[in-house]
Structure formats: C-alpha cells, structure tokens
Amino acid sequence: MMQMSFGAVELPLARPFAISRGTRTAVTVVRVTLTDGGFTATGECTPTAHYQESPESVCEQLELIRPQVEAGMHRDALQQALPIGSARNALDCAMWHLDAAKQGKTVWQLLDMSAPVSVITAETLSLDSLENMAKAAEVAVAGGAKLLKIKLNRDQIIEKVAAIRAAAPHTTLVVDANESWLGLDLESLFHALHEFNVAMIEQPLPAGNDKDLVRCLHPVPVCADESCHERADIAGLTDRYEMINIKLDKCGGLTEALAMTAEARRLGLRIMVGCMLGSSIAMEAALPVAVQAERVDLDGPIWLAQDAEPALRYEHGEVWV
Template sequence: MQLHLKKYVLPLKHTFSISRESHDFQDTLIVSLTKDGKIGYGEATSNPYYQITVERMMAEIERIKNEIESFDFKTPQEFHQFLTEKELSNFAICALDLAAHDLYGKLLEKPLYEIWGTKPEPYPITNYTIGLAEIDTMVAKMRERPWPIYKIKLGTDNDVNIVKELRKHTNAVFRIDANCAWTAEETIYNAPQLKDLGVEFLEQPLKADDWEGMERVMHKSVLPIIADESCIVEADVEKCALHFNGINIKLTKCGGLTPALRMLKKARDLGLKTMVGCMTESTVGISAIAQLLPQLDYVDMDGALLLKQDIAEGIKIEEGGNVVFPDLPGSGITLK
C-alpha cells in the first residue's frame, strides 16, 4: 500500500463553543491508503480535551510508515489489529482505520453498509448542533438552518432559561449536551423542566468519572441519559450500561469503525440505545459515520454542515436531514 498524510485547517461558519472551549477553525488529518489503483480516505480531527494534535498523529504514523506500506492488506480488521500493536493513539488509528475501510469497500466495489449486511434505509436523522453563545446568536443559527432536531450545547448557570428562550422559536426536537458541566443534583432538578420543553435526552451531563453521581441520576432523572465522555473505548460499554440509557460512540476516540462496530453490537446486547457522534470532521469522516446509520438509534453527523468550506465529496445531507449516499463504494469519498 501507499500511504499519504495531509493536514487541513477547516474554517467554521461560526465560532463554535461548548462548556469548556471555543474555536473558529478545526485542524484535521486526512489519511489516504492506495492499493491496486484504489484510494481509501480516512480522517481524525485534533482535540485539546484529549491532548491530540494533527502534528502528534502525523508523527505517530510516520514512525511506522514503512511497516504500513509493506503490510499485506486483506481486511480492515487485520489491519486494525496490526495498528493496535504499534502504540498509536486511538485518533491516529481511527484515521488509518477509516481509510482502510474505504479502501476495502472500493476494492470489493461495495458500500460498507452492504458489506456489513445492512441497508441504508430507514435511518435516523442527524441533529444540527447549536453551540453555546448569547441567546440571540443561538436563535440566529437556528433560523439560518431550520432543522427537525437540534443538539443544544449548554453548561451555564442559566441553562433551563436558555432552552425556554430557544423553544419560543422552533417546534424542533431538542437534545441537550452539557459536556460534563452539571452536577447530579443539577441534572435531576433540570430534567423535568427540560422534558416539558421538548427535550429528548441529556448527553453527558456529569464529569466523565463521576460514576457515583451518574448512578443517582439514572435512578431519578425523568429524561434518558446518553454517555459520551464516559464512553471512549470498548471496555467502557459494559460499565456504561449500569449508569446510562445509551452511548454516543466517537470514531476518533475509540479508534475507528472496527471497534465501533463491536461497541454497537455490545450496546445492543446490553439494551442500550446506540448513537454515533462526530468531532467536526469534513465529509471524509462524516461519510464513514453514515455507513453505520442502519445500526443506530440516534446520530450526530453534522460536522461538515458546520464548515465554511469542505474538502471532500461523499454522502450529502440535504436540508431537513435527508441523506444521499454516493454511487462510489466503500465510504464513497473523493477529495476535492
């Protein structure tokens, strides 16, 4: 195989803020793997919360470039196993794993969802994320993109009032993501009010390691709770089953599609709701997520919609959330 790495700086349409950070650009790594004239593309974005930079990922991958290019590639699963033995971060493994899956599908001339024995319809509609900001700014973002489901980023002392104000401007379903900013008491207190305001579920209200608090929330919250920062890798799924109603898998955090597929199966076996989320990826990463749609209850794959300028073509998300799958096999990705 031939390996190629390239860093991109993706400009966002608007400043994106959550409870712990704000940014106007998203750094991302695009990996391409080439074999027999076919090119597979993968992606992983930088993330300050997990201390991941594009430069770090590139250095990790460059260190084993010769081994990657000489690897006898047959399946993404075998390739992923090889990568896990090389002490790479999960983010770097994700970029390579996504490229391997896209390449594999293109070599077989089939989309990934078909290889996995699923059909693309029906599928859950992605939410559209409204970052934390002044209320007028949040309302303006909703008006700019009318959508059936909004994920609202919160984490202030005035969160319920923010939702009350937003509710005046739309009948859309709300999902709330506090990104670890609440306590158990706040969550239990806020939940009934938010339920009355048309909120579907709460995503990761407590700090990732506050398992005692999450146990109290699980017994007393009137809204379902979805794990995000508490569910990073495969080993976390079983523990989350005792403290959450569902899990939100991020491909970058778990190490790509290979472990994500196992995590989804485990979650379903444990009776958990399944969700996959994005990390403001371009259409490269979003197209990989889209292959999992038939296996999901919820999805957050609006990353490319938040960009001022995209770098790839693949799946398209039309206004209102309808997904158009590309004619290309694999994840269906081409770089612009």
Template sequence: MRLALKKFTLVLKHTFSISRESHDFQDTLIVSLSGKNETGYGEATSNPYYGITIESMISEIESVRDEIEAFDMGSPKDFHSFLVEKGLSNFAICALDLAAWDLYGKLKGKPLYELWDTSNENYPITNYTIGIDSIEKMVAKMQETPWPIYKIKLGTDDDVNIVKELRRHTDAVFRIDANCAWTAKETIQNAPQLKALGVEFLEQPLKADDWEGMEQVMHRSVLPVIADESCIVEADVEKCSLHFNGINIKLTKCGGLTPALRMIQKGRDLGLKTMVGCMTESTVGISAIAQLLPQLDYVDMDGPLLLKEDIADGIIITKEGGLVFPKMGGSGITMRS
C-alpha cells in the same frame, strides 16, 4: 499500500463553543491508503481535551510508515489489530482504519453498509448542533438552518432559561449536551423542566468519572441520559450500561469503524440506545459514520454543515436531514484537492 498524510484547517461558519472551550477553526488529518488503482480516505481531528494534535498523529504514523506500506491487508480488521499492536493512539488508528475500510469497500465495489449486511432504507436523522452563545445568536443560528432536531450545547448559569427562549422559535426536537458541566443535583432538577420543553435526552451532564453521581441521575432523572465522555473505548460500554440509557460512540476516540462496530453490538446486547457522534470532521469522517446509520438509534454527523467550505465529496446531507449515499464502494469518498 501507499500511505499519504495531509493536514487541513477547516474553517467554521460560526464560533463553536461548548462548556470547556471555543474555536473558529478545526485542524484535521486526512490519511490516504492506495493500492490496485483505488484510494481510501480516513480522517481524525485534533482535540485538546484528549491531548491530540495533528503533529502528534503524523509523528506516530510516520514511525511505522514502512510497516504500514508493507502490510498485506486481508481485511480492515486485520489491519486494525496490527495498528493496535504498534501502540498508536486511537485518533491515529481511527484515521488509518477509516482509510482501510474505504479502500476495502472500493476494491470490493460495494458500500460498507452492504458489506456489513445492512440496508440504508431506514436511518436516523442527524441533529444540528447549536453551540453556546448569546440567546440572540443561538436563535439566529436556528433560523439560518431550520432543522427537525437540534443538539443544544449547555453549561452556563442560565441553562433552562436558554432552552425556554429557544423553544419560542421552533417546534424541533431538542437534545441537550452539557459536556460534563452539571452536577447530579442540577441534572435531576433540570430534567423535568427540560422534558416539558421537548427535550429528548441529556448527553453527558456529569464529569466523565463521576460514576456515583451518574448512578443517582440514572435512578432519578425523568429524561434518558447518553454517555459521551464516559464512553471512550470498548471496555467502557459495559460499565456505562449500569449508569446510562445509551452511548455516544466517537470514531476518533474508540479507534475507528472496527471497534465501533463491536461497541454498537455490545451496546445493543446490553439494552442501550446506540449513537455515533462526530468531532466536526469533514465529509471524509462523516461519510464513514454514515455507513453505520442502519445500526443506530441516533446520530450526530453534522460536521460538514458547520463548515464554511468542505474538502471532500461523499455522503450528502440534504435539507432537513435527508441523505444521498455515494454510489461508489467503501465510504464513497473523493477529495477535492
């Protein structure tokens, strides 16, 4: 295989704010793996919360470049096991794993969802994320992009009133993501009011390690609660099943499609709702997520919708959440430059 790495800086349409950070740009690493006249593409974004930079990922991957290029990939699962053995971070493994699956599917001439024996006839609609901002700007973002499901980022001193005001402007379903900013008491108190305002579920209201608080919430919240920061890798799924109603899997955090497939199955076996979320990836990462859709209850794959300009073609998200799947194999990705 031939390996290539390229850094991109994605420019966002609007400043994106959550409870712990704000940014106008998102750095991302695109990995390509080529062989037999086909090229597969993968992606992983930088992330300060997890201490990941583009430079750190490039350094990791370059340290095993020769072994990667010499690897005889029978299947992406074998390749993933090899990467884990090399001790790479999950973010770097994710970019390589996505590229391997895209290449594998292109060589087979089939999209990944078909290779996994699933059908794309039915799939969940992605939410559209509204970051923390002034009420006026949050309303303006909704009016700019009418959507059937919004994920509302919260973590302020006036969260319930924000949702009340947003509800005045749309009948869409709301999902709330506090990104670890609430306490158990706040979550339990806020939940009835939010449920009355048409909120479907709460995502990661408490700090990732506040298992005692989550146990209180699990038993007393009138809204379902989905784990995000508390569910990073495969080993977290079983513990989350005792404290959450569902899990939000991020490909970058768990290490790509290979472990995500196992996490989805484990979650379903434990009676959890399954969701895959994004980290403001371009169409490269989002097209990989799309291959998992037939297996999911919920999805957050609005990354390309938040960008001023994309860098690739693949899955197309149409008005109000419809999808056009690529006709080529793998994740169906082609780069624009």
C-alpha cells in the same frame, strides 16, 4: 505495493463554534491516503486536545506504523497495533474503503448492509447568548431541521432551552453539557428539562466523576459521550446512562464502532452516533453505524467554510447519501 501518505489540513469554519470548553474558528484534521494496485482510499480524523491529541501526535503515530501498513497490515491487526483514537480511526476507515475498492464493492456491500437514501441528523446550536441561540434555532427550523442539539454550560440552562423550545415547538431537542454540570441539582434540572420535552441529555458530568447519575432519577435519557470511548467502557456505564455516543475519532474507527454497537445492544443501551468537526470524508465513514442508531449527530460539514469533495448533501435536517 501499498503506499501510505498523510498530512494535516486546516479547515476554516463558516462561523465560530462554541461549547462549554471553548470556541473554535477553524479545525485541523489529518487525512490518510492508501494506494495499492491502482486503488486509492482516504480516511480523515480530527485530533482532540481534550483527549491529549494533536495533529503532530497523530502524524507521529502514523509515521511509526507506516512500515507495517506498507507491508500489507490488515485492519484486524491494526486494532492491536495502534491505541484507540484519531490516528487509528483515519487509517481504519481508509483500510475499509481500500478493501471495498479492491473487491469492486462499496463498504455497505462488505458489511452486507443497504445504504440509506438519507439519515436525519442533528443540527447543533453552538453555545451563545440566549437571544442568539433562539435565533439560530429559528433559522435551523426554517431550513427544515428535525433535530436540534443544544450546547450548554452552567448558565441559563432552563431559560435557553425554553427560548429554543418556543422557537422550535415541533422539533426534537437534545442537550449537550460537555461535562459542565458538576455540583448542580441534577434531579431538579432533569425534571425541568423533561417539562420542555427534551429527548436526551448528553454527558452532564465529567468523565470519571459521574457517579451522581446513579443516585438521581432520569426522566430524560442520559447519554455517555466523554465517559464512553470504546467497547470495554460500556459495561461499566449501565447503572448511570441509558445511551452511549459512539464517535469514530474516540473509538478508533469503523471496526471498533461496529463492535461497540453490538455490545451496547447486548447490554440494553441505546445508541447515538456523533462526530467531531470535520468534512464529509469523516461523516461518510460513520454512516454504517448511524443507520443503526436512535440519534445521529453528523453535522460537522455544515460548520465548514468549504467541505471536502465529494461532499455529502445536507438538506431539510437530513444528510443525503
């Protein structure tokens, strides 16, 4: 008989993590464990207040659906039983792993895909002073970082990027404004960032208030994050974005993430895979989408004081599978 257990786990960070909306020193994840016939699988999600989620609300959703899950609900039915978001993500990923275990396979084999040896992932530079961000870039490059994701707000945008580019002259740079550039001269800003060979700009304007992107030139590809949660969002973004950022916590799990990947390709949008802060449990679940993406940002575990086991290995700017 299927059994489901779940609970919130607080994960202290090794150092503060700051974006335009605030700073965190710990993250609370929710882990779901499914057990059936001696096989066990776990999924993890990170509830996000910006999306009106909390560990308590996620656990409430999971408790409500427990009878259906323990009665044998398949992940196809789950897509209609829970809305997109963190709760469905943790349960969907646990279901994928349980199905694989019961069939004596890996998730990669269920998908008829080959697991990579490693995937290049961004290393995030948390929002900080110009001097501290440049120093963090130096440290990351010395450790072998190949892709840096720069968290920015409205302050010293070009100055910070210039300092980071000087510290990382040969490293690919992408920037993430987390919706903070409303009211700025975007076209001039985009051209200035292009001069520093920035490879991508993520979510410069607030979700639902991004129509100005239609009217300005994009010398650098612009990627939708907060503006893109699920497959149904994608068609409405093609006039203002070149890329979408797929996150399992936003879309509700691997099932929807794979569908988003196919839809983005159909519509000619490029793909990035991102993450919330979380452990290797959550990052490993996103890898089948990451191998199909142009940009990957799955560095959540490197911010943790202690990762979950079995931990993925992060080394030389790559996550090793």
